[in-house]
Amino acid sequence: MTEIMTIITTVGSSLFTNFIDEKKKLKNEHDELADLLYCKSNVSNYGEEIELFRERLPKYIRETENACAEISSIKKIIEKIKDKTFHIHLLASETILSWLSAAIIKEKLEEEGYIVHFEEKEDIIDGLQVKDAKRFEKEGLVNFVERVLQISNYGYNTVLNITGGYKALIPYATLLSQFYQMPMFYLFGDRFISKEEYTLIEFPQSPITINWGMFEKYESVLKDLKKGIKDWDMYKREHNIEDDFSACISTTDGKDAFLNAIGEMFYQKYQQFHMVYVLQNGPLSKVSRIKERQILNKGIENLVNRLNQFIQNNGLENATKEELFRKINEDEKDILNHARRQGDDFFICKCPRTKPEVRLLYTFDYVNGELKKLVIYDYRIGNFEHDDYIDEFRTFYRNNKDGKVIPYLQVKMNQ
Template sequence: MKTIISPVGLSLINNFFKGKSKGGGECKGLEGYRDDLNEAGSAKNYGAYLIENAREALKSDILAWAEKTENACAEFTSIKKLEEKFPDEEFEIHLLPSDTVLSKFMAEIISDIRLWKNHLNRVTQIIQEHHIEGLQVEDENDFIQIGMKSLTRKIEDFLDKVPDPQTNLLLNITGGYKATIPYLTIWGQIYGIQLFYTFEDTLKKSNQLIKIPQAPIDFDFTILDDYYDTVKILKNKSGYKFDDFKQELIKKGLKYNLKDITNLTESNILEKDEKKNEINLSLIGDIFLRRFENLRSKGIRNAYSNLFGNIIELKVFKFYAEKYSSTEVQHSITFWENKQKMLELDVFIESKNFVTAVEVKPLNGFKEIKSKFEENKFDYLLSKYSDKSVKLEFILYSHAEIPDSVLDQITELQSANQNKFKEIIWKRLDLNIGDPQKKIQWKVDNNKFKGII
């Protein structure tokens, strides 16, 4: 069983009038009802008396025409192509109408069992979902901030409902507003969901099904590693006043830094409206944030984040290997005792008189360091190297400054453990590199480190 999600456009009613006109059919009077529906605005007006009259006047004629017309609408034409592509599968269809009376009306007709049973062979049911609030073209800001966010979130709901969604969830982007296609394509790439499209001149039988291929790329979520606490303040909010945003940052122990906001706006995570003095999570930012949270809830770091973290770790290792060139410096070491893992370290330095354990983590990886302290993991070094001085160095890499809430926790850890170890050093590695292409050539040196406490 495959699940098809299909936004709903107006090809059915457009093809109805086009087909009736070409066939010499009588449309007199019906155009007025169509115009009434087209001017009715939001789908919230669907039950109004005049709207209901117009719908009833059109519905029977459109149904009668569509039942005997092979390619009556883009939705049916594309679904039939999907039936051909997956000949051994049955399908469940979910229609997503936009926030207009006409789109909701089209979804109502398309989901009529008399119609789809006549055109589709292996569809078990067609479900008309609630209209997507804000998905209209009268207001550009509402289209992006409300409509597109509502649409992508609605589609995301199916990720938990459909078994193995990368295989069994199909996003049919043929119907609906064409302005949604680039955003839904990005969404599909991020989640690995299959996207399909057919050209909307559905009265032609020759239309081919086009599959939007998965690109061999991954996405850089590292900026959300650094700014997650800042960005999530704007989640589910619209029209947030900039002064209120700054106050909320301070309230949560986060630092307001113009450079940080610039990084987020230049990365298209946030959008600033200078005229309204507002700041919002962009549509791309909303998609990325929700995917980031989805991965994090499953304990997954995406491939790019893992790769980038490994690159930073190796560059730090090279820095220490050059700094202590006459000393043994090891990368990614694990200590075992009686087949039990005692401690993992990113870099380990051992000389005649001292050992130094180095942990290299993204800003949000501080929790891992804190957990090791709470579990007394680093105490293992005190017993194993009791004849040497034991030093600890912690490097947090980020684009952003360290939040006050994290600084307070670091201070507490320092105070509770400084008498155990010879020295505990905390540093921030500044990742404001500039051109992303320079990340590979970028070199770690003393100037890149900033003392934390």
């Protein structure tokens, strides 16, 4: 069975403009539809004009090479990547012309045997229009980012095709492409200026460094921004917020602040990871051997994902920290809580199936259904004394449990 690859394609109205420029027909009907937003009343009121295009555009696509930039680019991407089962997903702006283009493109591609998805309720992006700039920024861009991430499962086996649609989307799509490692394509050329073959351009991937500690610092603020904050200046004063993540926020005269599209990208990415801490100048902060660090990182990743799986499997999403600690203490699998003793406020993870064997001394906070501040205090790898290390862990934790901790590792959460 071949691997499935999703092609997310933004849809504009070039199909209409190409048709009108070439056929010199239906210009008046096009102009009547051009400024309309997509809604049931507009679709009903302009049904006659819509049907004229529904009748003529499919024939125009069949008879005209490169009649539709979206279709041409999709086929070139498939030709370039090859050897996959492709699912094409169309995203339209909140306009009559984009909706109608997407519906016609879907029909034509399906006639040729392609698998195409376009659900009007989800894939016509609310707020993606050019009449209201504030709404475009506050709703359209954010909704676009959320829908792309939802379709792609955070970039998994997905490419972005931004040949069609608003050019204002390109910088945001580029950031999405970089953050989530999604190849991005654009079909370069103008069919009415150049008769040469179009060129498919792939945007290069480049490493981006993100200060995830900032998102850890402002996590509760980000949640409030997702809902919207009415008086940002007052909120900043009350919460002692600095301007170190201003690029993620949009405001109106210091008032109604909200998480913008860039902030949404960062925040969604941040939620895929869990930050693990270690003691400053403690055993893990001093690990220098690459192989030893790799073994430790693998063990820590296993621990984080097992903890989250334990919470889900036992329905503990709404549990308190005390309830979760008690449940782990009752667990008989002896992985998350090896060599337990009554009254311990720490745990020992016996990393399963690792060679060499690994033990991790850890504890954590648990707030509102989420692991917080997972701290690894000490570890053992390989040829350690099984009769001694548990008492050593217990003594070390008692002496260092209040020590300063620092970020050590970002663990990607299992999807």
